Amino acid sequence: MHSYGQYCALAKTLDVLGGRWTLLIVRELLIRGACRYTDLRNGLPGIATNMLAERLRELEDAGVVEREDAPAPVATTLFRLTARGRELEPILQQLGAWGAPLLAQPARGDRFRTHWLTMPIGLHLRDRNPEAPPVRIELRTGDEPLTIETGDGRVHAKPGAAADPDLVLTGLPQAVMGLLLGKIDWNTAQRAGLRSEGDLKVLRRIQPEAAPA
Amino acid sequence: MHSYGQYCALAKTLDVLGGRWTLLIVRELLIRGACRYTDLRNGLPGIATNMLAERLRELEDAGVVEREDAPAPVATTLFRLTARGRELEPILQQLGAWGAPLLAQPARGDRFRTHWLTMPIGLHLRDRNPEAPPVRIELRTGDEPLTIETGDGRVHAKPGAAADPDLVLTGLPQAVMGLLLGKIDWNTAQRAGLRSEGDLKVLRRIQPEAAPA
DNA sequence: CGGCATCCACAGTGATACTG
DNA sequence: CAGTATCACTGTGGATGCCG
DSSP states (O other), X not given: OOOOOBSOXXXXXXXXXXXXXXXXXXXXXXXXXXXXXXXXXXXXXXXXXXXXXXXXXXXXXTTSEEEEEOOTTTOOEEEEEOHHHHTTHHHHHHHHHHHGGGGSSOOTTOBOOGGGGHHHHHHHOBOSOTTSOOOEEEEESSSSOXXXXXETTEXXXXXXXXXXXXXXXXXXHHHHHHHHTTSSOHHHHHHTTOEEEEOTTHHHHHSSSOOOO | OOOOOBSOHHHHHHHHHOSXXXXXXXXXXXXXXXXXXXXXXXHSTTOOHHHHHHHHHHHHHTTXXXXXXXXXXXXXXEEEEOHHHHTTHHHXXXXXXXXXXXXXXXXXXOBOOXXXXXXXXXXXXXXXXXXXXXXXXXXXXXXXXXXXXXXXXXXXXXXXXXXXXXXXXXXXXXXXXXXXXXXXXXXXHHHTTOEEEEOTTHHHHHSSSOOOO
């Protein structure tokens, strides 16, 4: 990427992060932590492999990403964010929040990965009853299950199936997220094909505002 | 710009704002408010004129920018941010803050416009003595003067010369900003060619931390 | 002059194939 | 698994021209 050549902090930021795919690579590393090249490619459907390799090199040169030779038995390379790279988390959250309304439109043909829900969940949901025992919800809405857990007043999500979940939600991402964020009620979600197993009441504990269950 | 085609809020944001020059156009409109095509081109040294026209059209389609036929005598078109576009201000400030360390390096050959200092000044400086009468500082460090004013505990900057300023600073942007942000002391700034006229004590009132005057 | 449209050389991008 | 190599294609930057 050619530099903007401007003595301006924003322009310098864009010199580093403004290239195509760059911020989406940072998104993957924020969500996943250290990952392999193949994991990154899988979380970035549509990227060309040479593009990923080149961007990782640029991010490494810029001090945003570092590579690490994985521990003994596996013998593979891991990519992870540096401290400087992790400073980008709140910025990516805000950028995502700005674009959230754009997800309302149909957007047919869009690719989806379940772990992309991690950031919006951590940003928009709160545990309204931190004193009570924690709850676990499993989402099945794409390539892999996602586990939602309450803890210290916040709501965390991480890839993988939940052990002994209080609730399991199965359906399209639009319906799952619409329900979790309180944008649509349970009847609407059901009409959109959402299915549930377990205790729907736990939803009220984490939804941002009053929403019917 | 080709869409990423991902059902992810960040990817949707980048579909709209991720193109080359796009966020720098938003920067100009945030700093300047409504401006003419020519003003934009002037604040974006290096941009190709067809690029500016195309990006403005895209931003208009996305509901970030709107155009307005200027009032009676002038007969020109003005471009301004919509409410949706103005929501980007805190995000651009954070992106700029992230890149601020990159301005420390020499960066020879970089173009500069004085009004680019508006955002960092509003972000990093505070009026430590809001009860006292307001102060005005004029910066002369590039193409046009910039006026800094205190008010309601904050520090604002706007293009143009100051009427009856308490202090006038003249020199390179690195030196001016280094002094204002307390990164360098007055002697260092002076060695970097900075000249002053007026009362240097007013600096302490707005500098982020203790710094010698 | 302000607000573009057109044209062209070239750098960036994306798909596929291949390799240690 | 983690890339490199190749190549067609598209986006970008610079110059210039046009039109009210």
